[in-house]
Amino acid sequence: MKVFLFLALIVSFNSYAQSNHDHQDKSKGGNQHGEMHDGDHHGMGGMHGGMHGGHHKLDKTTLKQFFEPLPASIIDEKKNAALITLGKKLYSDTRLSVNDTISCNSCHQLNNFGVDGQPTSPGYEGKRGGRNSPTTLNAALHIAQFWDGRAKDVEEQALGPILNPIEMGMPSEAAVVDKLKKIDEYKPMFAEAFKDEKDPIQYKNIGKAIGAFERTLLTPSRFDDFLNGDEKALNDAEKRGLQKFVHMGCANCHNGVALGGNSYKKIGLVEPYETSDMGRFAVTGLETDKKVFKVPSLRNITKTGPYFHDGSVKTLDQAIEEMAEHQLGRKVGPGFIEDVKAFLGSLTAKGKE
Numbered sequence: 001m002k003v004f005l006f007l008a009l010i011v012s013f014n015s016y017a018q019s020n021h022d023h024q025d026k027s028k029g030g031n032q033h034g035e036m037h038d039g040d041h042h043g044m045g046g047m048h049g050g051m052h053g054g055h056h057k058l059d060k061t062t063l064k065q066f067f068e069p070l071p072a073s074i075i076d077e078k079k080n081a082a083l084i085t086l087g088k089k090l091y092s093d094t095r096l097s098v099n100d101t102i103s104c105n106s107c108h109q110l111n112n113f114g115v116d117g118q119p120t121s122p123g124y125e126g127k128r129g130g131r132n133s134p135t136t137l138n139a140a141l142h143i144a145q146f147w148d149g150r151a152k153d154v155e156e157q158a159l160g161p162i163l164n165p166i167e168m169g170m171p172s173e174a175a176v177v178d179k180l181k182k183i184d185e186y187k188p189m190f191a192e193a194f195k196d197e198k199d200p201i202q203y204k205n206i207g208k209a210i211g212a213f214e215r216t217l218l219t220p221s222r223f224d225d226f227l228n229g230d231e232k233a234l235n236d237a238e239k240r241g242l243q244k245f246v247h248m249g250c251a252n253c254h255n256g257v258a259l260g261g262n263s264y265k266k267i268g269l270v271e272p273y274e275t276s277d278m279g280r281f282a283v284t285g286l287e288t289d290k291k292v293f294k295v296p297s298l299r300n301i302t303k304t305g306p307y308f309h310d311g312s313v314k315t316l317d318q319a320i321e322e323m324a325e326h327q328l329g330r331k332v333g334p335g336f337i338e339d340v341k342a343f344l345g346s347l348t349a350k351g352k353e
């Protein structure tokens with residue numbers, strides 16, 4: 001039933017986006033749709049026969065169709081205490097890089113919302129890759145890891161950067177294992193974390209430990225309180241922003257428990273977007289996957305700029321504006337941006353806003 005509803009929403013959204021696009025193509029000078037209001041008054045309802053039939057307030061059923069509060073936990077922290085402690089240590093250990101200079105925490109800083117605040121990140125020699133470092137906070141909830149989803153989970157993902165020639169630069173799995181075996185403090189920690197194994201310092205176990213630690217990185221926010229029934233958890237501007245976010249169609253992609261992270265979508269779905277990064281095409285080889293990326297989670301988004309897969313978008317205002325234009329074919333004004341930005345602020349870890 002839930003799946004069916006969701007599909008129906010996607011279908012109605014797609015036909016909406018299509019018809020909106022047609023309008024703009026036919027009328028270069030802009031008609032009432034092209035230069036439309038910034039979503040303050042009508043959004044997708046009514047006018048387009050869209051999904052919410054002109055409702056201005058979001059009822060509980062609509063909210064539940066789109067969003068889900070964070071679970072209290074996604075790993076048994078007691079049972080996995082030794083594994084998590086080991087993973088936490090590995091996460092911040094620069095000895096996992098070939099010249100002992102960088103760790104996971106260099107690019108995904110835990111005291112900085114899981115990011116480094118740079119468009120792209122310097123590796124062990126200062127060289128940069130082509131993509132922005134996404135936050136590790138709540139990442140374990142995503143359907144897959146990386147902008148293009150090429151790793152299936154956080155356990156698999158963690159093994160990539162260690163051997164990546166421009167990130168941590170270790171020459172081989174064996175070299176990493178040899179290096180860790182020479183560090184005394186790791187012997188008892190791996191033994192404790194992998195009790196049943198004779199030779200616990202194994203490459204894949206590094207991924208298991210770091211992944212277990214990352215599964216603890218959930219950041220409950222005021223929006224979760226709101227979803228759990230505390231109507232006062234959001235102020236008026238935030239509630240307006242939430243309505244606009246849903247009515248405009250942002251929530252057709254940024255939905256679920258992470259407000260993203262659960263599907264792949266093309267950047268430039270309605271208005272083409274310039275980028276040389278072909279995204280998921282590199283993983284699947286499918287023509288239809290060109291410029292397709294995992295929809296990013298919007299949790300802590302006010303703190304994790306710069307934005308987009310290449311870090312080319314400096315401010316959240318610009319990210320919101322570009323999303324409306326490229327994904328929905330809509331021009332939005334300052335009122336829309338202010339309110340949606342206020343709503344997005346309610347997704348920040350409680351106590352760290």
Ligand code: HEC
Nearest residue numbers: 104107121122123131132133134139145146147158161167
């Ligand atoms: C030099 C900077 C750098 C280092 C060091 C680094 N990462 Fe990353 N990380 C990135 C970049 C850039 C991406 C995105 C790459 C892509 O999508 O192709 C990424 C992606 C990720 C993701 C995916 C998140 C998502 O939303 O899909 C996770 C999880 C992650 N890194 C964890 C780690 C862990 C664990 C380590 C240490 C073993 C680590 N990273 C080391 C830069 C770094």
Ligand code: HEC
Nearest residue numbers: 249250253265267293295296307308309319320323324327
């Ligand atoms: C059709 C799906 C879709 C719709 C609709 C959509 N987005 Fe996105 N959003 C994406 C994808 C895909 C990306 C990643 C784009 C990239 O990096 O190239 C993204 C990226 C973002 C980012 C930057 C995230 C980051 O970590 O860099 C923000 C902020 C954002 N969207 C907000 C919005 C808002 C606000 C709306 C409504 C006005 C919206 N999105 C509508 C799919 C969508």
